[in-house]
Amino acid sequence: MTVSVEVVTLFLRELASRGISVEALDDGRYAVQTEAGTNTISLDNISKDFEQDRDPDRVRRFVDTILSPIKLPSWDEARAGIHFVAEPADHDFGDTIREKISDEVCRVLAHLNPAGTQIMWLSPELLADWGQSLEFVEHVASLNLAALLSKTELHIEEIDGHRLGMFITDSPFKASLIFSPNLKEVVGARLGWPLLAVIPCRDFAYVVGEADRDLVPRLGPVVVREYKERGYPLSTEVFRISDEGIEAIAEFKTAPKEAAEESEPDDELQTVNCDGVRFRIPAFWEAEDEDDGPMFFDPDEESGTLRVRVKTFEFKGPVDADTAIPVLEKMAREHGTEVVCLPNGRALASYTLDITEEDEQYRMWVWQIANPILPRYLRTALFTFTVHTDLADTPEIVELVALLDRELRQCEFATTIE
Numbered sequence: 110m111t112v113s114v115e116v117v118t119l120f121l122r123e124l125a126s127r128g129i130s131v132e133a134l135d136d137g138r139y140a141v142q143t144e145a146g147t148n149t150i151s152l153d154n155i156s157k158d159f160e161q162d163r164d165p166d167r168v169r170r171f172v173d174t175i176l177s178p179i180k181l182p183s184w185d186e187a188r189a190g191i192h193f194v195a196e197p198a199d200h201d202f203g204d205t206i207r208e209k210i211s212d213e214v215c216r217v218l219a220h221l222n223p224a225g226t227q228i229m230w231l232s233p234e235l236l237a238d239w240g241q242s243l244e245f246v247e248h249v250a251s252l253n254l255a256a257l258l259s260k261t262e263l264h265i266e267e268i269d270g271h272r273l274g275m276f277i278t279d280s281p282f283k284a285s286l287i288f289s290p291n292l293k294e295v296v297g298a299r300l301g302w303p304l305l306a307v308i309p310c311r312d313f314a315y316v317v318g319e320a321d322r323d324l325v326p327r328l329g330p331v332v333v334r335e336y337k338e339r340g341y342p343l344s345t346e347v348f349r350i351s352d353e354g355i356e357a358i359a360e361f362k363t364a365p366k367e368a369a370e371e372s373e374p375d376d377e378l379q380t381v382n383c384d385g386v387r388f389r390i391p392a393f394w395e396a397e398d399e400d401d402g403p404m405f406f407d408p409d410e411e412s413g414t415l416r417v418r419v420k421t422f423e424f425k426g427p428v429d430a431d432t433a434i435p436v437l438e439k440m441a442r443e444h445g446t447e448v449v450c451l452p453n454g455r456a457l458a459s460y461t462l463d464i465t466e467e468d469e470q471y472r473m474w475v476w477q478i479a480n481p482i483l484p485r486y487l488r489t490a491l492f493t494f495t496v497h498t499d500l501a502d503t504p505e506i507v508e509l510v511a512l513l514d515r516e517l518r519q520c521e522f523a524t525t526i527e
Contacts, residue, residue, distance in 0.1 A: 111524050112137065114454030114481055116156040118429035119168040129176070133427035133484035141175065148175055154340035161339070174226045182220075184239040190221040191249045192257075194228060195285045195308055195343055205230035206243065211357035213344035214308070216288055218250055221281065228281060251290045257282060258289040263296060271324040274300050274316040284308035284343055287316070287350060303351035305358075307332045311341035319349070329361040337363060378516070381405070384419035385527065386490045388520035390513070413496035413506065415513065421526065424485045430454035432487055433479035440477065451518060455480045459514070463498065470498040474510055480522040492517050 124131050124141065132140040134149070141148045155171045182190075196207075198215045206218040207230075218231045236246055262277040274296060276283050286292070287306045297304060301318025305325055308314045309332045317324050325347055336342045346357040378389040381396075383403060394405045394415075405415045424432065433456035437448045444460040451457050455478055462473045476492040494513055500506050 112152045112156040112483055113159065114430050114483065116152055116159050116168060117427070117481075117483060118431055118454065119165055120152060120155075120172065121427060121429050122431070123169055123172045127172075127176070131427060135484075137484050139427060139484070143176060143178075150175055156340075157338055158340040170226075177224075177227065179227060179229060180222075181235070181238075182222075184241060186223075187220050187239070188249055189253065190223065191231075191246060192219055192221060192253050192282050193217065193247075193250045193285055193288045194219040194282060195288070195311070196230075197343055202230065204232045204234070206232065206236075210355060211344065211346055211348070213346055213357070213360075216285075218247060225281070254282065254286065254289040255291040258286050258291055258295050261286065263299060265299065268324060268327075271321040272300055272317065273321075273324060273328075276314050276316075281311060284311050284314045286314065287348060287355065292350060293352075303349055306348045306350060307346070307361075308343050308348070309333070309336035309345060310339040310343055313339065325359075332361050333363050383417050383490075385421070385488060385523035386417070386419050386520055387522075388492075389516045390415060391509075411497070412500065412509065413494055415492065415494045418491040419488065420491075421482075421486060421488045424487060426485065428481040428483065428485050428487055430456075430481065432481050436479045436487060436489065437477060444475075451478070453480070453522075455522070457518060464495075471495050472498050472501040474513070476514070476517045478517070478520060482522065482524060482526060486526055488522055490520060490522075 120139075121131065130142045132142075134140055137151075139150045139152070141150055155168065159167055193216050196215050196217045198209060198211070198213050200215070202215070202217065207215045209215050220229045220231060221227070222229070231246070233243070236243060257278070257280060261280070264275045264277050266273045266275070276286055287308060289295075292304065293302050296316055297318070300316060301320045303319045304316050305319055305322055306314060306316045307328055313335050315328055332345055336345050344357075345361040345363060347359040347361070348355055349358045375389070377392055379392045379394070380387060380389050390405055391407070393407065395408045396403050396405050399416070402416060402418045404417075406413070430450070433454060434448050434450070437456055437458040441448050441458040441460075444458075444462075446458060446460045449457045449459075457476060457478050459474070459476045462475065464471050464473055472495070474494045478490045478492075480488050480490070482488055492513075494510065496506055
């Protein structure tokens with residue numbers, strides 16, 4: 110999934126309220142300027158998490174976290190927060206201390222701050238500053254994971270004679286509990302040993318005893334969904350944990366990136382793609398190119414003409430839902446209307462004009478829609494439907510304009526600039 114415009118809007122508003130400047134980067138991330146320097150922020154994970162509960166405070170807490178300076182604790186202060194954490198293997202880890210568990214997962218030595226909001230990967234240099242050996246710090250990490258597992262509830266669900274285990278904890282190390290040295294004593298004692306486990310994201314883990322391995326294929330849809338839709342995705346692999354260690358023995362395949370969902374099929378409508386804008390019009394209409402864009406019309410009846418003009422603008426700063434509204438406000442005021450907010454950060458100004466062309470009177474309906482394209486583009490689609498004034502109030506045209514109004518408000522914009 111792409112980062113939602115709603116999350117970006119909440120993020121930028123929160124930073125603006127605190128007087129924090131931000132720059133949109135070409136790769137979709139954001140550079141946030143603070144007194145401590147520049148932080149490069151990805152909103153991918155927070156956007157996924159926001160879609161789960163739609164809690165605006167989640168974004169505020171996220172901003173609190175990224176603006177909190179990372180304080181290097183003393184060893185005595187840090188010791189309780191030392192753990193192993195599961196991370197995707199394709200991260201750029203630099204010189205941090207880690208072990209590759211599989212093609213998709215690394216076990217990284219890390220520290221969680223006392224507030225539970227920041228995970229910091231550890232490096233040999235940091236261990237040297239603490240005056241601690243790697244062997245001892247890893248021993249402490251194992252002890253802390255073991256203590257966390259001992260106090261974590263293991264919920265077991267019966268499914269057609271099989272037992273499925275789940276960890277009940279809010280700890281960011283939920284998935285990392287499969288690295289705990291007492292897994293056999295705590296979990297294996299109840300589910301059997303060896304164990305099979307899946308950890309599609311940081312906040313999700315299923316474990317089953319190997320005797321219940323027939324249950325594992327049924328977990329595939331859940332694993333793939335959690336991996337694709339939740340924040341901090343880890344792996345779609347199936348891990349076997351035994352006395353010999355941990356290894357990936359299988360993998361649930363994810364489908365290729367889905368194209369934009371098709372609208373409900375309708376024999377009376379056709380779908381048109383025009384310069385990154387997708388909308389529906391009557392199925393029997395034909396298209397003809399003009400110098401500045403296409404027009405659409407009924408070839409058998411003089412029932413009006415729909416024209417579409419699409420423009421794309423690049424902004425110096427980041428765009429969000431608040432960017433679209435001001436672009437349309439001047440035009441809306443000039444025509445005595447107001448800008449309406451539409452889903453996905455879009456904005457609409459619509460109005461009607463009576464015009465004269467070559468001594469003929471026409472009525473024109475106008476829909477101008479502005480759509481932000483993250484991180485710093487805005488695309489506008491100007492739709493105009495023109496019909497001779499003599500026909501404007503006929504039932505057929507009234508019905509047709511209502512159809513166009515409904516469909517054009519639902520038009521879809523490409524999320525990237527080709």
